[in-house]
Amino acid sequence: MADGPTINTIAARAGVSIASVSRVLNGLPTRQETVRKVMAAADELGYVRNAVARSLKSRRTHQVAFAMADVGNPAYLAMLREIQPVLKAAGYRLVLHSTDAVVADEIDVLHSLGERYVDGLIMVPLRVTEAHLETLAAARAPVVIIGSVPEGTRVDNVRADSRTGVRLAIDHLYALGRRRIGMINGPLDTVPGAARGAAYREALGDLGLPYDEDLVRIGDFYRAEGGRAVAELLAGVPDVDALMCANDLIALGALDVLRAAGRRVPEDVSVVGMDDTDLAAASWPSLTSVSLGSAERGKAAAELLLDRLQGGDREPRLVTVPPRLVVRASTAGVAGERISGDDARDGARDNDGDNDGDNGRDNGRDNGRDNGRDNGGGSDRKEGGE
């Protein structure tokens, strides 16, 4: 851990100037003999370029930040899984920011772009406040926002479409013959809650179904809360034959309660979740869920940012990622999985997380066609005892 060699060290040893060393290391035209000497010296000394000094001079860090509310959240993770390889392929490192859902922290991240420790930022804001917009306008590096921003905000933007997502689900339930379709929503003062609630009402209307307040229950985006809401709904409206849940956790709660109440899923009641997280494929019966394309959004955001980093100026772009209905047993009544929409997903993933320094890995999932499997890995080294 001693002080490493610098180009000065190399220059001295090779008997040339630091400019020549730099030129050789950067592949600029140099006499063959000089190249040889410099390379030899660099090799012998085990030289590694100092990224910090390099960044100072070049004004490029080759780092990009990704900021979201919570590292542990599956929707963000799905984004991260796609963002990472895109950036890596382009030679960027990824700096992770977890804002713990504190708005001030998000503003901080935006502000800290001025420190120039990253070349750009992908952010999933909790909500978009005035303060966000102001800081954004003054940001000293390119930013891509995942989530909706007010019309006219000059920033690259990637959105999902949960309205269409809800509609896909309702149409699916309708096609299965369901007519008493309940909705278990999260709080209406959240943006997702409001949007999904409105979309539900709209979709019913378009199908000519009446909007029945008794069929709607508000809980929170938790499993237990969802279950509670379902229990209430069952008590009030025993003839409900389908449940549209505002996220997968609520839907798992619904499965719990329906099972306890002796209702068969999907024979008596169909259940649809939302977000298509890993949990959907793991549950029993496996859960039909609306994917809002977290993975695709992440990928799109990364590509937008790279384009801006490389391309320079252009008008801000808006990318909207279409939702997809992933049909599983909770509506279709089969143990297997059937995909509707343009893509297949099966989220179950796990690993063998062990102390022996050998862990599972995923094979490529580049194109969203991911069967979600983990490789157990392997090892040729057994001495790491337990």
Add this chain to the structure above:
Amino acid sequence: MADGPTINTIAARAGVSIASVSRVLNGLPTRQETVRKVMAAADELGYVRNAVARSLKSRRTHQVAFAMADVGNPAYLAMLREIQPVLKAAGYRLVLHSTDAVVADEIDVLHSLGERYVDGLIMVPLRVTEAHLETLAAARAPVVIIGSVPEGTRVDNVRADSRTGVRLAIDHLYALGRRRIGMINGPLDTVPGAARGAAYREALGDLGLPYDEDLVRIGDFYRAEGGRAVAELLAGVPDVDALMCANDLIALGALDVLRAAGRRVPEDVSVVGMDDTDLAAASWPSLTSVSLGSAERGKAAAELLLDRLQGGDREPRLVTVPPRLVVRASTAGVAGERISGDDARDGARDNDGDNDGDNGRDNGRDNGRDNGRDNGGGSDRKEGGE
């Protein structure tokens, strides 16, 4: 995005030297009047310190890297969830490296420490080769390895204990009266596979149960593979009354096949998984699983690294994290969850991932006592249309 102000800009505007500016910004003793002028100028200009220049001078980046095989893997994520807050609290940024299970990439990461873009590294190596050890010995920044390293390697090290983990599970099954306990393992040439297989045999022996080869099946660490292996086992040994699965995915496969075969879980067959991933709590019946303490290992690693970054020299430490058996319905036969061991976990997590820029968050999970819930978030801004 114009060029931001530097201390030179401020010095000019405040009519002082850059040294004074620096002193003020760093809180070194300065005349009150000077402080005022500098602060005023800095505020007006919206000055933000350039982290790169600062790092070059101070030789500290306040960044730490975390390298593992795959961002999407739940075991690594559990680590990440704990590492992140620890580093953040200490003022460090987190740089993420996903090596895609390519050993050469891991060596690269180790080597790139010479670039000095981070102050330290936490690494979960796929396996530990000679090349790892060599590069490790020459590493230019402190490293913490999660996973076993050969005796005598001079590096901070955090390990799990899957042998004891398997034993916990087997003892539990034995206590429930199970005597025909099968094992569904991953490939034996993987470190986890070998270790868990051996532990199974040993545990049976200690309980006075015979080791019956017919009760052991090797598949891979996948759900479908696990299911296939279970089907074989059922065909050969119909009287099996418990299954020890080498990871949660295999266990999910086991549940699938047992259900299809008309065996009740846990009445006819008890099932235990391993790793206690989020999927364990989501499945039906919920899955008893052995936690190898990924979260704790992550936290311990972060703390070791911080200690080394702050403390300086000391002997390398070894931390071993004890496993924990999380009893759920697949062995206990209750819908609810009962925790055995010293801690409670319930991994279900989800969110409302929506395009409206409003997302769920987790409340504190600092001490491992985590009820795994997500908050739906909220928003006061509705104009983000869909």
Add this chain to the structure above:
DNA sequence: CCCCACACCGTAAACGTTTACAGGCGCCTG
């Protein structure tokens, strides 16, 4: 009244690169 101590501040060097510029040298051309 002189000198010294002290508080404050400015100058300049350093961190490790990249790169503009200019100098030296060889060779070709006229």
Add this chain to the structure above:
DNA sequence: CAGGCGCCTGTAAACGTTTACGGTGTGGGG
């Protein structure tokens, strides 16, 4: 053979900080 052109290389400045060092001004004590 002189001039000029090109290739290669070295010198030095710059990126934006931090910090050692020395200078200046003030006030107090001998």
